[in-house]
Amino acid sequence: MEGLGMMTNFYKNKRVFVTGHTGFKGSWLCQTLVKLGADVIGYALEPEPGPNLFSICGLKTQMRTVFGDIRDHSHLQRIIQSTRPEFVFHLAAQPIVRESYSDPRYTFETNVMGTVNLLECVRKTGTVRSLVNVTTDKVYDNLETDKAYREEDRLDGYDPYSNSKSCSELVTHSYQRSFFTQQNIAISTARAGNVIGGGDFAKDRIIPDCVRAAETKQDILIRNPYSIRPYQHVLDPIFAYLLIAKRQYENSDLQGCYNVGPDDRDCVSTGQLADLFCEKWGGIHWIDQHDGGPHEAAFLKLDCGKLKEKMDWHPVWHIETAVEKTVQWTRAYLSSGNPGKIMVQQIEEFIKEKG
Numbered sequence: 001m002e003g004l005g006m007m008t009n010f011y012k013n014k015r016v017f018v019t020g021h022t023g024f025k026g027s028w029l030c031q032t033l034v035k036l037g038a039d040v041i042g043y044a045l046e047p048e049p050g051p052n053l054f055s056i057c058g059l060k061t062q063m064r065t066v067f068g069d070i071r072d073h074s075h076l077q078r079i080i081q082s083t084r085p086e087f088v089f090h091l092a093a094q095p096i097v098r099e100s101y102s103d104p105r106y107t108f109e110t111n112v113m114g115t116v117n118l119l120e121c122v123r124k125t126g127t128v129r130s131l132v133n134v135t136t137d138k139v140y141d142n143l144e145t146d147k148a149y150r151e152e153d154r155l156d157g158y159d160p161y162s163n164s165k166s167c168s169e170l171v172t173h174s175y176q177r178s179f180f181t182q183q184n185i186a187i188s189t190a191r192a193g194n195v196i197g198g199g200d201f202a203k204d205r206i207i208p209d210c211v212r213a214a215e216t217k218q219d220i221l222i223r224n225p226y227s228i229r230p231y232q233h234v235l236d237p238i239f240a241y242l243l244i245a246k247r248q249y250e251n252s253d254l255q256g257c258y259n260v261g262p263d264d265r266d267c268v269s270t271g272q273l274a275d276l277f278c279e280k281w282g283g284i285h286w287i288d289q290h291d292g293g294p295h296e297a298a299f300l301k302l303d304c305g306k307l308k309e310k311m312d313w314h315p316v317w318h319i320e321t322a323v324e325k326t327v328q329w330t331r332a333y334l335s336s337g338n339p340g341k342i343m344v345q346q347i348e349e350f351i352k353e354k355g
Helices: 004-011 024-035 073-083 097-102 104-125 160-183 206-216 235-250 270-281 305-311 319-334 339-354
Strands: 015-019 039-044 064-067 087-090 130-134 186-192 220-222 228-230 257-260 267-269 286-288
Touching: 004 235, 015 024, 015 073, 024 039, 024 235, 024 339, 039 073, 073 104, 087 104, 087 235, 097 104, 097 160, 104 130, 104 160, 130 160, 130 235, 160 186, 186 235, 206 220, 206 270, 206 319, 220 270, 235 257, 235 305, 235 339, 257 305, 267 270, 270 286, 270 319, 319 339
Parallel strands: 015 039, 015 087, 039 064, 087 130, 130 186, 186 257, 220 286
Antiparallel strands: 228 267
């Protein structure tokens, strides 16, 4: 897999537009792009009240930021036309399954029409040459068997969040066939698994729940301890997105859809992930407390052979390391240390191990 030298040489001074840059994954992507020397422009809602990674790591001073709603087509169009990016990473979304049950309309407006708005702006601007739409591993019609899903499997997410991302995939493929091929714009979707890492403060996610319990010295309450997910450190998909955008820019035949997930050994249950967190943190425990909430898949695994074969990609950090790095960042944050410095150090460590 490509190392730091080639990535830095490629992204240095490239103008990159990132939607959803104030979110957890968006902040990690932008910090990595800054490290690689890119000229980064972010478009997103202002961070939620309370702690957020974008503010904690000081990204506002390292890149250009525009606060806006992905549903606001006219505003988005003005920004893209004025900044004239070469690369686009689309991460803006309503990303929480349970939230999608509470407000399905907002979820579909953001995740489907937000994608339409962005692709329309790209179509009309004429400067973009490579775009990656980040969706989710939950886009598949999940039969909850031991099968690892491949890119050609049927799309039909169950809950409003997952289904909205399935729709976003279809919108992307339509624009690729109808417009972007003729305009020499390479576009791919990336279906990543469940990501973990320092700085995730979202509701209804296992690692943020573990962190909040550790901070208050309470037991961790686990809703579905036996559900199996493809957990991975956030930097593994981040570098996959960067690799896809680079390779399809160089060779448009590589555009398409790609699963991004861990090796089989790192597809663990929620209970096993909580065990690892408790072990790395020390002195805390978790308890099974199913709350009768809405349907969520009990089993999900991805086949990432396509990305490995076509782009020589492979995951770098196993689940034990991913949890260890998450605990390291969190301890620095809770002890009033320097979590922004830890974030950059972890990016450097990841790049070094990536080789």
